[in-house]
Amino acid sequence: MSALICGSFAFDTIMVFQDKFKNHILPDKVHILNVAFHVPEMRREFGGCAANIAFNLKLLGGDPLPMGTVGKDFAPYASWMEQHGIPLDHVKVIEDAYTAQAFITTDQDDNQITAFHPGAMDFAHQVKVGDASGVTLGIVSPDGRQGMIEHAAQFVEAGIPFMFDPGQAMPLFDGDDFRRFIDQATWVCVNDYESQVLQDRTGWALKDIASHVEALIVTLGGEGSRIYTNGTCIEIPGARVNAVNDPTGCGDAYRGGLLYGLMNGLDWETTGRIAALMGAIKVERHGTQNHAFTLDTFRQRYRDSFGAELTAL
Ligand SMILES: Nc1ncnc2c1ncn2[C@@H]1O[C@H](COP(=O)(O)OP(=O)(O)OP(=O)(O)O)[C@@H](O)[C@H]1O
Numbered sequence: 001m002s003a004l005i006c007g008s009f010a011f012d013t014i015m016v017f018q019d020k021f022k023n024h025i026l027p028d029k030v031h032i033l034n035v036a037f038h039v040p041e042m043r044r045e046f047g048g049c050a051a052n053i054a055f056n057l058k059l060l061g062g063d064p065l066p067m068g069t070v071g072k073d074f075a076p077y078a079s080w081m082e083q084h085g086i087p088l089d090h091v092k093v094i095e096d097a098y099t100a101q102a103f104i105t106t107d108q109d110d111n112q113i114t115a116f117h118p119g120a121m122d123f124a125h126q127v128k129v130g131d132a133s134g135v136t137l138g139i140v141s142p143d144g145r146q147g148m149i150e151h152a153a154q155f156v157e158a159g160i161p162f163m164f165d166p167g168q169a170m171p172l173f174d175g176d177d178f179r180r181f182i183d184q185a186t187w188v189c190v191n192d193y194e195s196q197v198l199q200d201r202t203g204w205a206l207k208d209i210a211s212h213v214e215a216l217i218v219t220l221g222g223e224g225s226r227i228y229t230n231g232t233c234i235e236i237p238g239a240r241v242n243a244v245n246d247p248t249g250c251g252d253a254y255r256g257g258l259l260y261g262l263m264n265g266l267d268w269e270t271t272g273r274i275a276a277l278m279g280a281i282k283v284e285r286h287g288t289q290n291h292a293f294t295l296d297t298f299r300q301r302y303r304d305s306f307g308a309e310l311t312a313l
């Protein structure tokens with residue numbers, strides 16, 4: 001049985017400018033801005049929320065089934081997914097579009113200038129939850145607006161419990177949209193900032209949101225996470241990290257852990273700790289799909305971080 005992971009696939013192109021933007025952007029000339037940054041250092045990473053979450057769930061030995069739309073340039077990404085044993089049956093190629101992609105230029109002050117091209121992601125509504133079989137639970141993660149709305153409704157119609165994960169798609173929705181998603185979802189997972197936006201837009205406090213779902217999970221970066229369930233709040237500590245190199249994708253790694261726990265009927269304390277360790281392992285590596293581990297090392301790190309045995313993996 002699989003977890004149906006609806007969301008984006010994207011290429012992330014990261015370029016490092018060996019200088020400071022402020023030396024090249026002149027405040028009195030911004031009305032005729034025309035700058036070219038020479039960027040000898042460049043990486044191209046596989047990203048996108050659905051793919052990242054699927055990658056992480058697979059690392060744990062779970063059974064992810066990603067669903068989304070990609071473009072004519074998807075071939076190298078498809079082979080990467082296939083190498084990792086992730087099925088692409090519900091990933092549809094939109095022939096006249098590019099796969100979603102972000103072009104990120106960073107400078108030596110850690111400032112970033114990003115251009116995001118949604119491309120095929122905006123056709124996400126062309127794939128349907130009802131087309132997948134053998135699905136026990138799902139997640140609606142950041143994707144095209146129409147796709148997210150339709151996938152949530154399709155999960156409800158199919159009687160499949162799902163997690164609502166608005167992430168960077170938060171600006172696409174208003175209070176009515178969010179209240180509807182929360183009513184439809186069985187679980188909601190957001191980071192600290194997103195939890196604030198969600199409260200502002202819905203007019204619901206955390207405890208009100210939590211009362212509409214089985215669990216509301218709020219991640220707090222290096223500070224750990226909180227799981228609001230059954231009228232209580234379970235504090236999940238952060239796991240030990242060897243180095244903090246790149247926080248991007250920790251949220252997706254954490255969600256991969258959550259889905260693993262839910263698929264296997266684990267309690268929230270264990271599920272949250274597996275998720276936290278996934279985030280910690282991810283933060284040590286650049287990119288969102290460059291980390292790896294054996295299940296033995298995972299159990300060892302779980303023991304080192306939380307002083308308990310992980311027998312469920
Ligand atoms: N520096 C860190 N040390 C230990 N654990 C971390 C660290 N950063 C992240 N994590 C783990 O990963 C989880 C998710 O991270 P975070 O709250 O930063 O997600 P996010 O803001 O959605 O990230 P992104 O959207 O960039 O992927 C945290 O709750 C924590 O368990």
Ligand SMILES: [Mg+2]
Pocket residue numbers: 167168191251252
């Ligand atoms: Mg996030």
